[in-house]
Amino acid sequence: MLNLPNALTCANLFSGCIGIVFCFNGDLKSAAYFVILSGIFDFFDGMAARALKIKNSIGKDLDSLADVVSFGFLPGAIMFHLFKASDLPHPYFAYFAFIITLFSALRLAKFNNDTRQTVDFIGLNTPMNTLFIVSLPYVADYHPQVIGNWMVLAVISIVCSYLLVSEIKIFSLKFSNLRWSENKIKFVFMILSVVLFAWQQFVAIPIILLLYIALSFVYFRNK
Secondary structure, eight states, X not given: OTTHHHHHHHHHHHHHHHHHHHHHTTOHHHHHHHHHHHHHXXXXXXXXXXXXXXOOHHHHHHHHHHHHIIIIIHHHHHHHHHHHTSOOXXXXXXXXXXXXXXXXXXXHHHHHHXXXXXXXXXSOOHHHHHHHHHHHHHHXXXXXXXXXXXXXXXXXXXXXXXXXXSOOEEOOSOOSOOOHHHHHHHHHHHHHHHHHHHHHGXXXXXXXXXHHHHHHHHHHHOX
16 A cells, blocks of 8 residues: 555656657547656555655655656647647747747756745746646647737747746645535635536647746635
C-alpha cells in the first residue's frame, strides 16, 4: 500500500505518454481522453498519499516529472500540431507552441518550492491548463477560422503561459471536509462543470476555465 501513490503517479505518466503518441499520429482528439485519465491518476495519487500519511521527496519529485510530460509536453505537442495546421507565415513558427511546455515546467518548479501553495494554487494549475489546450481541436470543429489562425494560437499560448506563473490565486479541489457552508463555491464549480461538460463535452472546457478563474476571485475575496 505504501507504493500506491507512486504507482498512481506512474500511471499518470504512462497515460501521458500514450496521449503523446496519439498526438503525433495526428489524432489530437483521442489524446484529450488520455489527458483526462492522467488528471484522474494525478488527483488520486495525492489523495492516496494523504490518506496513507506518506510524505517524501521522491514522491513529490516523481509527481512533478510525470506532470511535465502529461501536462507540459503533451499540451505543447497538441499546440504544435495546431500551429502546423494553421496559416503560418513560416513553418518554424510552429515551435513557438512549446512555450507552453517551458512555462509548465517553470510552474511545477515554482509550485514545489512555494510554501504559499500548500492548500490552494498561485497561478493556474497545469492539469486545468492542459484540459483547455486539448479542447481546442474540438473547438476548431465549430470555429475553424479562429483556431486556424496562427496569431490567435500565439495569443492563446502567451496568455496560458502567463497564467501558469502568475500571482493569480486559484482554489484547489482538495476538501478538508464536505460541509456546504465551507465549500459552496467549490461545489458550485464542480456541479456547473459537470453540467457544462455533459452538455457540450470538450467544447465546454474554455467556458469551464473562465468559470474556474472567476469563481476563484470570488472565493478568495470572501476569505
